[in-house]
Amino acid sequence: MPAIDAWRRRRDWAYRIAWTPIAEPVTAALTGAWLLVDDGTGPELLAACAEAIAEHGGRPLRVSLDLAADADGALEDRLKDAAAGEAIAGILLRTGQRTDRLAGVLPEEIRDVPLWQVAQDDEPGRAGCIGLPERLDARCRTRLAAVLQQGSAEEAVAVRPSGVYARRLVRTNLESDPETWWRPRGAVRVVGADTALGARFAAWLTAAGAAPDPDAPPTAVVHIGAPETAVALAEEVAGLDLDAIVFCTPLSGALSEAADPDSAAAQARLEALSRRLRADGRPALTVALGPVPDLDTGGAHVFELIRAAVGHGEAAVALADVDWAAIEPAAVGPLARALPELGHHGRAGLGRAADDAESLRRRLAGADAGERRAIVLDVVRTRAADVLGHASADAIDETGDFLDLGFSSFTALELRNLLAEATGLELAPVVVFELRTPAALVEFLLAELTTKEDLPDAAG
Template sequence: AEAGPVATGPVAAEAIVAGLAALGVETVPVRIGADDTDRDRLATRITEALGEAGAPGGVVSLLALDEAPHPEHRDIPTGFATTLALLRALGDAGIDAPLWCVTRGAVSTGGADRLGAPAQALVWGLGGAVALEHPQRWGGLIDLPGSLDEGSLRALARALGGRGGGEQLAIRASGTLARRLRRAGAGRSGERWQPRGTVLITGGTGGVGAQIARGLADEGAEHMVLVSRRGPRAPGAAELEAELTERGARVTVAACDVADREALERLLDSVTGDGVDLPLTAVVHAAGALDDATVDALTPERIEAVLRPKVASARHLHELTRALDLDAFVLISSIAGTVGAAGQGNYAAASAYLDALAQRRRADGLPGTSVAWSAWAGGGMIDGEVADQLRRRGAPPIDGARALELLRQTVAHGDGFLVAADIDWGRFASALSATRPLPLLADLPEAGGTGQDPAGAEREEAGGAAALRTRLVELSPADRHTALVELVSEQAAAALGYADAGAVESGRAFKELGFDSLTAVDLRNRLNAATGLRLPVTLVFDYPTADDLAGLLREELLPSGEESADVDTAALAELDRVQSTLAALELDDIESATDDEMFELLDGMFELLGRDLTAS
């Protein structure tokens, strides 16, 4: 799939397609533009382009190279919007061939490797969500160097063939590198960022922003500008202002849509212009919004609702303050952008952008720090039941005071990007790698099993599914339903982090039990592994109780006609066994048989009769 308007620069879609073709890779180019938003029409185009060639061995998307704003949704790059359209169209066309998304300059492999395209990093965040929601349809991410030569194209061809050593790869002159998450190490100095002058905090009256403001006030911040869309009218804003004033800080609560560049420029002028006694020395971007939805349910509007306050605001802050002598430029990101989060593809994409922007600023000699957090305790966008679920899954909310201490150390240490999370990787990683290996975590020993052989895992899954089907065939309809309800309850309890399947009542709606997009996809993945089926990500919404879902599984595993055939086959086999036993017995054998032997024979006959009557 080629970008509509071909990306400018030394790497262009045509060059990549021509290079792959020269290496013997058979390609079927499909050009996708900003106006290709109708998924049905796009799916038809893809099917027609393939023609008699049939299902492809893989799909390569060069769409992310187009960073131009989408003509109808200016806060979304066209390449990101068309990548999403392609993902959904492939599903509609029934194509499960692995999709590889290609970027250029979206990641950095080290200090000398400048990250030049933060906008393309959005696709890296989205990819983590797709890998969890549609593991059979996902290949991975490949970042290209600034200029392509024959060696780079050969490396690309090898990676597309699954010989790159991972699913998040960067091709550079030195070779192909695979992305890994590693511990930062404990050997850090006690130096901390000391706030001074004026500190501007977006999302400053929200949960995380308010915690940061309190901590900085205690550390001597002289003046804080707390920015939110509602400003003084935001819930709790007046109380927070009074609290911070008591702690010794001067406080300005300002109403501003930071995603509105002109409005932000006016606000910055008011805190940096002539006559201002305390200069702006730091920016903390904590604003954001959640709108959970699976990839299939994402629309440009739902993407923009998340990207606008997170991504557009960060870009405007970056551009409008880059000439200022700042001590710190801090971006509050999420671990979702690093390891993926089912049902949060838009938020994961926004977080990946923030991480990339911080690295871009560091490469340009500007201050920049992005910390990818797990949930913060004590407020924020993730709290209540969701926080409880994360705790049960091995990712408890991090203490706010501890988080602030780590943030100040990270800024002072000069890290451009860091993941900060209080996670039990042994528990948390099992859900992430339930349906496919996750090489990203291969260097974390406690994550265990995330790099398993895909073929071996597939064989194990097939064996378990076959055993389940055989067991179901041997049960009566009532017992079969009970067994499937138990299976659903066990997997639902595991997805929610409960130790006991009894916590899941068979007639109670999944939504009432606390299921959201994240846990719904986890349950789908677990059931796929247990049954060998390919169930939709909307499973718990289409079949809202364990009883309902058990009915679906019975129909998928044993369709009515096939079920009858299996029952007949099993009944005939049982009849043959009983007849053989009777034929082998002489009359005196029967007369001399023990009570236990006779009861065993009669039990077999009654079981056979019961099956035969049920089948008829």
Template sequence: DWAALFAESGARKVPLPTYPFQHQHYWLEPARTPTRAETADSSLWAAIEDGDAQSLARDLEVDAAALGTVLPALASWRRRSREDSLADAWRYRVGWTRVAAAEPRLSGRWLVLVPAVRAGSARVRAVLDGLAARGAEVVAVEVAETSREALGDQVKSADGCAGVVSLLSWDDRADTEYGTVSVGTAATLAAAQALRDHGVTAPLWCVTSGGVAVAGEAADPAQSAVWGFGAVLGLDHPDTFGGLIDLPTQGDDEEVPDGLFAALCSPEGEDQLAVRADGLFARRMLRDRDGSGSAWKPRGTVLVTGGTGGLGSHVARWLAANGADHVVLLSRQGGDAPGAAELVADLADVRVTVAACDVTDRDAVAAVLAEAERTHPLTAVVHTAGAGLPPAPVTEVTAEEFAAVTGAKVRGALVLDELVGDRELDAFVLFSSGAGVWGSGGQAPYGAGNAFLDGLAQRRRARGLAATSVAWGGWGGGVGMIDADGGDQWRRIGILPMDPAPALRAMARAVAGGPPNVIVADIDWARFVPGYTMARERPLLRQLPEVAEILAADAPGGGASRREVLLDSLAELTGPEREAFLTDLVRREAAAVLGHADGDAVEPERAFKDTGFDSLTAVELRNRINAATGLQLSPTVVFDYPKPTTLARKLRTELLPTANETANGTVDGLANGAATDADGREREIRRVLASVPLRRFHELGVLDALVRLADSTAGGPGGLSGLSEPSTAAEAENTAIADLDADELVSRAMRGTTFGND
């Protein structure tokens, strides 16, 4: 256990090669030499933490016996202070900020997917009428089935639409086939898949009703699940995801949708919005400053589901160490679970009950609770049970897989909520995940299940009952996804492993006085933000100061688009230089995806699949290149162009005209490589001039000179606004711009400018 070995030692982490075949050199940076004061301070606290009374007595020049009581207290305080510091740094919450709602003006055809069971409702009618009143041509489709195939036939009419609005989540009936998945959630999944199947590029807006709590109101967990699904959908398919819009559970059918139409206009790129009677609100991730003064002190009987698993065992040990009298551990295997015997031995100071029980079996859980409360009353529940599947894009997920992932997590939480009823508990803790907040690529069922728990916590809290859902980031200590096979990938994108002790301390502080939904995650924002925002804006993070700084620093060209900056760079290069430039770009982005320090680690002629790319990292590379170039490449582009060099040629073709394409009447000689003769050189320079945005000529101070040159060539003032036939005198005096050679064209353009006369 390296973490335990180096704990409190001052050791620091340094990046080392992941695999020996990379053949890269690494040097350790010399550690900063501590000052004399720092050394003395470190020595003092080292003696306290080690319980070394003799050394401490000698340094303080006091009797060692006098330290017998204070030394353990100081050591405990030091440990808690460090844990509290980390706990506060890792804790976030979801908040809502009011945004301006401009007068909505819609155009084009809009497809509206309506659940058949709600087709005749006043609210649906208000939505359809409201869209039409604001300029949209409305195509309403009643959806009675939740199969992908059936929906496929119905969404064909979406081709060429300006947008798609899904009201399918409003069918809140329980799906009789899949149990924990509502009909509305299953239909929303099928609709997203069917739209992709038919190549519909119009943005999909998922509209829920009571899916989120803006001001402490009760949420509908089934509607909340669609928000978790949507967060992942926006990562898997950022090009066709419009966003999520929540309407109140109840409201005036004519007034409430007004905000809906404003939301559909997506003010400032907002994609997670809530419409309420007092305005339009956008979702934000914020620092959680609540509950920082005290922490939950467990007592009596505490029930832990998934109690013998990795997360559950850490929770059990923490409960025993912090005051619980009786810990009840539920798991499918009970005492036969791997590590269960060792766990019970570690909990020797408290009473422990290990029960083999399926948390989704209401009768079995009720029996365990009745038996457990014979000695101590139930005071708290911690629900850690859950399941996962290997990542898969939304288009490849089935409703059966949705049900499998959400089963123990969702159904188990509902069973516990029902059984504890309205009793006054100290804590009702649901282990959720950041996948339900910011999303996690390829984890749509997992995101939906965790968002369901967040909604359940909001509903309980609105009823005045104890409830806290904790959306965890990555756990260290050998548990959770981050320490599984994909651990390196999580670290690479900025989700870092948390030591269990301060992580659970953060949970305890949140339970004591925090909001119903809290996020506990150690995030390296410098790594996380570029990847998370590469394909589209993510307003969710806008109000975090550290994120705002990163976004401001990352804005290229003082606000110019990345594509403009890239084209400006390419305009200064010859054909072969362009290809080398784009190849280097591909290699840098590929290296970033694979976690290498720079592009030199990626060989230009080596196939991506031989370098370590799979389907998910291929999409990540596509997203990074799209963000860097402003292009919209297909998800399969890395497989269609399987080497850095071939992909770079694809980029050149997309960014620059082909060999036969014309630009302002000139033939492009760039796509065939650098021209080798004088005519080729002139064509190249003309192409360069034609490709430079007008704003660049203006910024460089040469635009007026070019305009005067063109006007004089065209016959005097007004030549650019309406070219007239040049006069004979003008023809004799001026050389037609088309007849100027490249050097003369550039020279004449530069004359009269500051740098042109240098």
């Protein structure tokens, strides 16, 4: 039927935006000298990067620069002195420094070398950024060196003890119980209502029974604009009990022809903000809008998908009507590389994940209730230890709160991704913090696994 077919096509517009493991570089052998820009802040981060570079054959060179205060001539002279007689292979600086200022004063001989920003944030939110954990163990130092050596086609990567991660589109089914969907009511504040998208959003809210009112106490907020104003809005409404906090941004990085570094950076920063808010129990969602013809005729179906995504517990989704199988490989951006329609463009290792899930199910099918719990507990503790960089699963107390164990919003998402691969289950993005302890997570996973058709409730 045409109506049903149309709904199915619109349902296929929805994707989660998730940090997923990517194929790791094979070698980590650096050459030449690497400039580390030192502005007097974050000395531990620069020291860890210098250690990783030196361990893998490079020569770290620190150069003291104040990109906010020093004159252009002084900056250029210091850079020339630091680079004199050296084969400079790359430049690293801490996130938050003035990369535009640095690019403007680089001597000609090193103007074209790779420039990386490094950060110890929950997740990297800028193009050309490498996100690092608070402590770089040997595995992380090797992975950092490998990324520096081979470069990256990614807009940003995160290096963790459990692997190297990049942002990817993952198809998601938003057909949860409509009773859980966001239901606009009362006053809804729309920041950016003077934009074309904002005007459509406001019209839809009005049709749904809400009132786009910038002055009344809001039941929800919608933001269309730059990350800086989104952060300010999130702080402004921090004390309010809201039904939804929705950030809208253009989709960038899925199609190479539409790639824009500034847009990609803004999108990544909004996603990071949503995940931090979700980890704090706030109903935040970043929506990256790609080509959706429905917007030209009012956007009702797009807004229905946004309602569903809020209720589904998603932190970041993309909505795009794209026939990926018809896209030329050269036109595929990094964000879309894991989609199954792209065949060999997806991430290596997916077959192994399926094998791991099937192996787990076979082990559980032949075990009694006590053995099953022990098996799943081992899966949870082992992967939690891997994410946090512990040498043994013994470091993970099954009764401990995930926050107390050291999990952040990013590492909680890492654990969720690893458990989804290990079990073959579709897990909500916030499952780790919602269940709070490894023991509760084990019970949830056991209940989900025993509802599968091929796994009996008890071993015979």
